[in-house]
Amino acid sequence: MLQSRLAKFSAADEDLLFRSVVVVGVIATAVLLKPFDGFPDRTILLALSLVFAYLLTTFIIQRLSKDTGNLALALKSLGQVDALLLGGFVVYIEFDAFSSAVFFGLLQYRALTNGGMARWRRDNLAFIAGLLVCYALLRPSLEISYTPYASTLALLMVAAYLCIFGYVSFLKNAGLRRMIAQMEQEQIRLKMLNYQFSKYLSPNLKEKIEQDREVKLSTQRKRLVVFFSDIVGFSEIADRMDD
Numbered sequence: 154m155l156q157s158r159l160a161k162f163s164a165a166d167e168d169l170l171f172r173s174v175v176v177v178g179v180i181a182t183a184v185l186l187k188p189f190d191g192f193p194d195r196t197i198l199l200a201l202s203l204v205f206a207y208l209l210t211t212f213i214i215q216r217l218s219k220d221t222g223n224l225a226l227a228l229k230s231l232g233q234v235d236a237l238l239l240g241g242f243v244v245y246i247e248f249d250a251f252s253s254a255v256f257f258g259l260l261q262y263r264a265l266t267n268g269g270m271a272r273w274r275r276d277n278l279a280f281i282a283g284l285l286v287c288y289a290l291l292r293p294s295l296e297i298s299y300t301p302y303a304s305t306l307a308l309l310m311v312a313a314y315l316c317i318f319g320y321v322s323f324l325k326n327a328g329l330r331r332m333i334a335q336m337e338q339e340q341i342r343l344k345m346l347n348y349q350f351s352k353y354l355s356p357n358l359k360e361k362i363e364q365d366r367e368v369k370l371s372t373q374r375k376r377l378v379v380f381f382s383d384i385v386g387f388s389e390i391a392d393r394m395d396d
Contacts, residue, residue, distance in 0.1 A: 178310035240283025251304030
């Protein structure tokens with residue numbers, strides 16, 4: 154059941170998978186790097202905001218699931234929002250070296266595998282914009298730090314995402330190979346049918362059928378002349394030739 158569900162992963166499903174992993178990773182990393190300090194606390198507000206944003210985007214994607222055009226536009230826009238927020242989050246954790254690199258690398262992988270260089274440029278511009286805006290608001294120190302626990306958590310998050318995404322890609326490729334094999338079998342069947350038709354139909358009629366053109370079959374009454382002939386003494390001649 155799970156395998157068949159993963160094999161049918163759509164672009165919207167992949168988007169939700171990415172956002173789920175990022176939301177969990179961001180909240181967990183923020184908790185490790187910025188422990189709670191009473192309420193209202195920035196980390197608590199960040200976690201609540203991310204959960205709300207995740208639920209909202211999930212609702213939007215589900216509502217647009219049958220509207221292909223608007224869904225593609227929504228996914229593109231949400232991808233830029235994700236990049237913008239990740240840029241801000243890197244500033245919030247004060248440029249923790251490994252965690253920042255992991256989130257940035259995950260963003261690059263996501264952009265390149267789902268939109269090529271065009272999406273890569275858009276998402277990175279959004280990431281830089283989020284980074285600059287949050288830096289102007291928070292004014293963190295520019296000292297690059299390293300926290301082992303947060304780094305390990307970020308690495309596990311990326312590993313989980315890559316494993317799931319890799320398995321989904323494998324299932325999709327397997328399904329594609331099955332479709333190609335079925336198409337090849339269908340081509341063989343059509344060639345056999347074409348050969349059978351060619352034995353009973355005129356070339357002109359067969360060509361019209363192959364081109365899916367309208368074929369009108371009609372009958373006509375015509376005067377025919379049938380001529381029967383025989384060779385005198387043919388049987389005796391044939392017997393002598395056999396001898």
